[in-house]
Amino acid sequence: MHYLQYRLLILMAVVGLLTLNTGFVQAADAGQIMEKSNNAVYYAADDGSSRVEMKLINKRGDIRLREFTILRKDVSDGGEQKYFIYFHKPNDVRNMTFMVNKYADKNDDRWLYIPAIHMVKRISANDKTSSFVGSDFSYEDISGRALDDDTHEFLGEETVAGRQCYVIKNTPKESGISYAYRKTFVDKESYLIIKDEYYKAADKLYKVFTADKIETHQGYPTAVKRTMKNVKTGHHTSVSFSEVKYNIGLTDKIFSERSMRRPPKKWIK
């Protein structure tokens, strides 16, 4: 009897450990998947450039257009990055440039060049969830969110748009974010985000990101057509990337005040 009880105890302990262990592995997996995904989405290659056309479409179907060239250089994978954005359209912001030094552990440094008065000014960067140029994308949706800012939970696997995806729940650790959590669908093959559902409290769907077209450029899978839709207002933003190039040898000098005042002709056409 004693012996049996003893064996039972051991069995229970092992089962318990196993269960705990599985839970632990899955949490780690979720984090690893998001890390790989983050690298694939925001840190592909060492640098890159693209021309971006952003269509802001309201419920009535009225279209507003933002067209810009974006240059990116990674200082370290998953860490510090530099961004340079030159606006081609609309006409009232033509020639405006925007530069960001993004850090993993502190607020971005951001500068804006206002062509009408030839002024470069530092601008505040508290607006993690503020809209980027009036679109449905936030600044964070454009340049990524630090992995440590969320807890990651593995929910399972699902097929989305014909692709096998991991489903991860990402919950922000801090409050004051415009959503409660994101349900992220990560492609098992490319680690690109195929779909991202933003939920408010009480599991209420608020906005949805979809990667609508994926192309491989120089070996790097790239979502060249993307949409962010606000489910509540019907407003949506569709983005297309063209002239996608990687590893073009962008130097630190390009990410400077000089470029903001006089965009480098080699990269900005």
Place this chain on the structure above:
Amino acid sequence: MKTILGYLEKLAIFFENKERRVEKAQCTCGYMSILRRAATPSIGEKAIGDWSPFSRYPLVIVLSWAITICSALPLYAEDAWPFHGFIQGLASLRTATDGPTDKQFILLEERLQLEFSHNLPIEDLNLFIKSDFINDDAIEQEEDIDVREMYVDYSIGDMDIRLGRQIITWGVADRLFITDVFPKSWVSFYAGRPLQYLKIGSDAIKINYYPESLSLELIAIPLFAHDDFPTAERMFFFDPLPQTKKETAEPPETIENTQLGIRVKRYFGEYDITLYAYRGYMLRPGTGIILTPERLTYIFPKLSVYGMTLQRNLLSGVLSMETAYYDSREDRDGDNPLIDNSQLRYLAGFEREMASELTLGVQYYIEQMLDYTQYTGTLPPGFPRQDEFAHLATLNVKQQLLHQTLTLSLFSIYNFNDEEIFLQPEVKYKFTDALWLAVGANVFEGGKAYTRIGQFDKNDNIYTIMQYHF
């Protein structure tokens, strides 16, 4: 006939594809004519009297139409169209009732801004022209061409050279000027013109040199230009001697009188630190006068400025600090009451996004007059006496709504010394990417007839602007 119809149809489709730009231009022109109509009774008979086609359609209107139609014609590929700019209608109506009625409108203008940029055949040489064509009905029907900028850019190695008329902006302060010693337009500021009109171009040569993590700027301005004066025919302001004839005397344009500036900027990671030095003139009206029994002559006393600014991220916002020493070179002892004394100026500002799309900016500014005892000792009796320290604060609140199509903003300056306030609320709505409308006001409250803000009390105005960009 069929070909013509076919062409017309194509043209119609083209117009449609060009985001119906003709319609929008029409809308802006229509808005301007509504403003003009509404203003007609107050601007006298001149406007209604003469109906000849040329006076009825001023140059700006004719040009606006020409440019809009040309831009929509299939003459150029979409991205190759070389002209950009906007058509603007602006009316700024004085709300104070205690002035003569012929000055009811401070501004009533139609404006076409044309911007032209061209790569010259020589590599790295670029020509840029930005010129305004203006029709102003506020004073009397007056047409004007204002070349705001016209320069050639040349780059060689780490150096950029810009030669010609150009707008130069220094400093980090918002709408207060410490190291920004370049000419400004106070009429634009106080009557509702968009912010770009606050600055006036300088005829200069500017060299920017960018060695490792440093930015160096050298400026030489051989041709003199001062701030624009609020003229008595447009605005009310303090005039200590209203009966005396006024004149302005600009310094002669000689080699020795060339204004010189140097700016050195350095990035220390999260800090931007900049040093400034300038040798030139005070450009503001009233900083120096010569008085004879017959006339009062406004002069521009010699000035040197040595300043420093710092900007950095702080508490999820941006901290800005700016300070400068103003060396009044023609009144170093401070005993000439007709020339401004030397000064020290200090400013600290903080800007932060408080909530989604809501930005708040605050600044505190101190202006210290040096040699104050000499100033009080020599000030003629009856002249208003300034304080040794002037304390000012500004507030700037901006809320964007509806996917940044609607902007509510308020800019305000408070002067603690004279308990006076300047308020500039504005509502701006973007109908499309190309067309926006704004309604705002400029309010001057408190103070006295001779103080910074109080002297403009009779210029309280509401304004409306419509702009169509192409």
